[in-house]
Amino acid sequence: MALIFGWPLLRYAWLSGHADSVLTGLVPVANGGANWLRLLSDQRFWVDALQTARFGVVSVGIELILAMAIALLLDQRWRGRGAVRALTLMPWALPTTMMALGWRWIFNTPYGPIEQLAGSLGAGPLNLLSAPSLTWLVTVLADVWKTTPFIALILLAGLQTIPDDLYGAFRLEGGTSVQALRRITLPLLTPYILLSLLFRLAQAFGVFDLIQVLTGGGPAGSTESLALYAYLNAMRFLDFGYSATVMLGGFVLLMALIGLGALILRLSGLIRPLQT
Amino acid sequence: MRRHSAWIVLLLIWSLAPMLWQLLTSFTTSAALVDGSIPFLQRWTLNHYRELLSSNPPFWRYLANSSMLAAMSTVLTTLLAIPAAYALTKIPKQWRQPVRFVVIAAALFPYVLLFLALLELARQFHLGNSLLALALPYSALQMPLALLLLTAAIEGLPVDLDDAARLEGLSLRQRLRWVMLPLIAPATASTAILVFLFAWNEYPIALTWLSRSDLLTLPVAMARIAGSSIYSVPYGAYAAATVLGAIPLLVLVLLFQRQIVRGLTNGAIKG
Amino acid sequence: MRNALRCLVAVLSTVFVLAGFAWSSGNRLTPVPVSILMPAPFADASKELVNRFNREHQGKIELTINRGPLETESISDLAISSLLLGDAPFDALMMDVTWLPKYVAAGWLEPLDRWFDSSDSEQLVQGARLGNRFENHLYRWPLVADVGVLYWRTDLMDVPPSTPDQLRSVALNLVQSSRVANGFVWQGRQYEGLSCDFVEVLHGFGGAWMSADQASTTLDTPAAKKAAAWLDSLIRDGASPRAVTNYAETESLQAFKAGDAAMMRNWPYAWAELQKPDSAVRGKVGITLMPAEQGEKPAATLGSWGISLLRESPHPEETVEAIRFLTSETSQRERFLDYGYTPTAEALFTDPELLAVSSALPDVRRALNHAVPRPPTPIYAQLSDVLQRQLNGLFTSGGSATETMDEAQIRSETLIRSAGGMA
Numbered sequence: 012m013a014l015i016f017g018w019p020l021l022r023y024a025w026l027s028g029h030a031d032s033v034l035t036g037l038v039p040v041a042n043g044g045a046n047w048l049r050l051l052s053d054q055r056f057w058v059d060a061l062q063t064a065r066f067g068v069v070s071v072g073i074e075l076i077l078a079m080a081i082a083l084l085l086d087q088r089w090r091g092r093g094a095v096r097a098l099t100l101m102p103w104a105l106p107t108t109m110m111a112l113g114w115r116w117i118f119n120t121p122y123g124p125i126e127q128l129a130g131s132l133g134a135g136p137l138n139l140l141s142a143p144s145l146t147w148l149v150t151v152l153a154d155v156w157k158t159t160p161f162i163a164l165i166l167l168a169g170l171q172t173i174p175d176d177l178y179g180a181f182r183l184e185g186g187t188s189v190q191a192l193r194r195i196t197l198p199l200l201t202p203y204i205l206l207s208l209l210f211r212l213a214q215a216f217g218v219f220d221l222i223q224v225l226t227g228g229g230p231a232g233s234t235e236s237l238a239l240y241a242y243l244n245a246m247r248f249l250d251f252g253y254s255a256t257v258m259l260g261g262f263v264l265l266m267a268l269i270g271l272g273a274l275i276l277r278l279s280g281l282i283r284p285l286q287t
Numbered sequence: 288m289r290r291h292s293a294w295i296v297l298l299l300i301w302s303l304a305p306m307l308w309q310l311l312t313s314f315t316t317s318a319a320l321v322d323g324s325i326p327f328l329q330r331w332t333l334n335h336y337r338e339l340l341s342s343n344p345p346f347w348r349y350l351a352n353s354s355m356l357a358a359m360s361t362v363l364t365t366l367l368a369i370p371a372a373y374a375l376t377k378i379p380k381q382w383r384q385p386v387r388f389v390v391i392a393a394a395l396f397p398y399v400l401l402f403l404a405l406l407e408l409a410r411q412f413h414l415g416n417s418l419l420a421l422a423l424p425y426s427a428l429q430m431p432l433a434l435l436l437l438t439a440a441i442e443g444l445p446v447d448l449d450d451a452a453r454l455e456g457l458s459l460r461q462r463l464r465w466v467m468l469p470l471i472a473p474a475t476a477s478t479a480i481l482v483f484l485f486a487w488n489e490y491p492i493a494l495t496w497l498s499r500s501d502l503l504t505l506p507v508a509m510a511r512i513a514g515s516s517i518y519s520v521p522y523g524a525y526a527a528a529t530v531l532g533a534i535p536l537l538v539l540v541l542l543f544q545r546q547i548v549r550g551l552t553n554g555a556i557k558g
Numbered sequence: 559m560r561n562a563l564r565c566l567v568a569v570l571s572t573v574f575v576l577a578g579f580a581w582s583s584g585n586r587l588t589p590v591p592v593s594i595l596m597p598a599p600f601a602d603a604s605k606e607l608v609n610r611f612n613r614e615h616q617g618k619i620e621l622t623i624n625r626g627p628l629e630t631e632s633i634s635d636l637a638i639s640s641l642l643l644g645d646a647p648f649d650a651l652m653m654d655v656t657w658l659p660k661y662v663a664a665g666w667l668e669p670l671d672r673w674f675d676s677s678d679s680e681q682l683v684q685g686a687r688l689g690n691r692f693e694n695h696l697y698r699w700p701l702v703a704d705v706g707v708l709y710w711r712t713d714l715m716d717v718p719p720s721t722p723d724q725l726r727s728v729a730l731n732l733v734q735s736s737r738v739a740n741g742f743v744w745q746g747r748q749y750e751g752l753s754c755d756f757v758e759v760l761h762g763f764g765g766a767w768m769s770a771d772q773a774s775t776t777l778d779t780p781a782a783k784k785a786a787a788w789l790d791s792l793i794r795d796g797a798s799p800r801a802v803t804n805y806a807e808t809e810s811l812q813a814f815k816a817g818d819a820a821m822m823r824n825w826p827y828a829w830a831e832l833q834k835p836d837s838a839v840r841g842k843v844g845i846t847l848m849p850a851e852q853g854e855k856p857a858a859t860l861g862s863w864g865i866s867l868l869r870e871s872p873h874p875e876e877t878v879e880a881i882r883f884l885t886s887e888t889s890q891r892e893r894f895l896d897y898g899y900t901p902t903a904e905a906l907f908t909d910p911e912l913l914a915v916s917s918a919l920p921d922v923r924r925a926l927n928h929a930v931p932r933p934p935t936p937i938y939a940q941l942s943d944v945l946q947r948q949l950n951g952l953f954t955s956g957g958s959a960t961e962t963m964d965e966a967q968i969r970s971e972t973l974i975r976s977a978g979g980m981a
Contacts, residue, residue, distance in 0.1 A: 019404030217397025231748035
């Protein structure tokens, strides 16, 4: 484990201080901080960082809300719940690359069902996969579809730890169910929400499979993620020193993002339930 | 609970519609895919499946590769994780918290960032193009999650049990084999399933470690079809591939959904 | 658990046994195996040739073609990932003209100077001689020739425009008089095609992408700014539809083929497509060079694919024999007649049999004589990305051509200084 997680990070730290590219014949040569200077002024890196953050925050946000609804639904007792639960899990179990191409077909212009629907409604060709302002939403949708069940499950686990008596007592005091949701469910669920938030944000930050297969980072780089940029630097531009720098830089940004999130949560007092 | 049924239907549509569309596509002729005017009865075909199974290498090869890789990773991970998890529950108290923190951090780490260093390792030690070798990073990558789930399960056992077994004169090996294992069997099953799913679905590492087309795993083979231009993806054949590739997972999820749910929720509670 | 262990042992031993079989059967083959990775369309177009080659070399060489993905970038990714792993499963590789410097710098290619000499090169049409050499060695032998050309509608104009100003006014006139929906369609999307288009315009205005010694870019010269401003004005004035900012070759061809455009910049492959029965402009199309300012030489961006020998190939002699066969005049003739791929041999451009199939061949040849390569540098892909980003940004979000090109120059220079980290 140390080898698989620790070694790469050390190796990247070392590589990011070296030139290791076609220009050096793929032999590492120390170059001081040149890679890091380049990173700071690299438009593409920062654009990708923003796009990755946008993708992560928006998709995780939607996922949390949807997952909450699904978890509440599955928490009720009704017949066939087990089967439904298993079926909703399917999107999560399928390989990302597999459905990514499926989405490409579904959003295909002009033959996919979405475009045909839009066409019959007179909304004209949407060009969902070739319009920079729309395509990133398609990637968000694909991600939401795949990972919502996962979050829903974690939240469901949380819901099932809440004793039913609590609700009964609350209702006796004349509370409505909406109030119950706000006063009982959400506070008690906070650790689970935070956990899935953290986990999903970290995963969304490393989004790669989905983007590479669904859009390849296009159109016009509008869906390129940091992981894809690092991959391109290594595998297409053959610049390993810079690829390592991009990955480390991305990692630092992720840490900063998580730190910032934790700070906001702490300030807003949301994190307290975790510590008790 | 009639008022829920509308929502349940909606949920099912949301979850299943994209897959059903793929199913439908897989039986539609290539001509009908791009021409809505073809009469209903002439739209259907089994050709996509035939094509898929007769291509070179045939599609079942990818399924076999993925199954083998996933099975090996699962076995390896479980074999290593059980003793390791047991050891983790026995370390001194003051160390437990930091160790747990490291394990959680590793479990959360976006592993795609590791691909470059792993590629270098593969090149250095000639591990490329070997499914057996690929199981090594897979196991390592899934180890944190496996440890979390299994330590949670072991800690959930009564403490006296281990002591009692020791008093009976059972050795460590025997205690593990005859006391611990049966009791954590459900957690082990959950862990195994999750590791299996991971290995079945993993893409970036497989992409960089495998280049021979007869060794590709399912996700990489799929993506390689996607590598062709956006205008010429053979969507029919592709949808058929999705269906064939999804069937094993469908079976797996339906059979083991209880374990998956329990595994995820256990880890969640303790994590 | 014991079961699992047994499983593992069983799996392991099966793997070893299988590996053993594979190894021993590999030793028994007598003919030398040679394999070449090609994009799918070329692989399909080579099928009969490969069969013939294997018949002629029965018992000596067994040639197989690895059918790669269709898209240029994907096949490069596949080749590179195989090469990085260190055991490429092929002996030779079909290469796009822009990859060559990168592959050579990475040390993956074997020079071909031993096998091909100047008498071989002299057989080639001018444009096919370019882009095969790097650092004074020959690393690639061309399979097809390819350059950018201007398609024009013979029913809408008597002569094609030869200067940028003419082109714009012709297009504007035709659009304003409603004789055609769009004037000039080209490739304005942020991708490699935009760089190709820009190279032609840039040279037409007397500029160049890089200085002669390849040490720096020259994107902030007056010529470069004029070129960018001209392309931008086409969109702004309506000589080109706004949609070209999202056009690649396919979209341009679609519009032109449907009769919705008066002129199109594209590659020679489009000719065959435009002569098909479903084309609205069949028999009404001419090919010429992209326009150039008075006194400047018109330019045609060099495309083209060729085959390179991998350094790690254990059978270089046999592989070169296969390369020679696949690129021979006979093979070129067949590929042209059956699949429409432009030949590389000078002689074939005047061959009556070929001319009978395509009357555009002399025009393509003229364009080949004006071929201009994109900068032959190992970091070409990154440089091109910078240029595409800036240009597409100019077309889609406004700004001035001067600022755009100044910025492109600064970013390119930063890249050259820092790419690969040579501080």
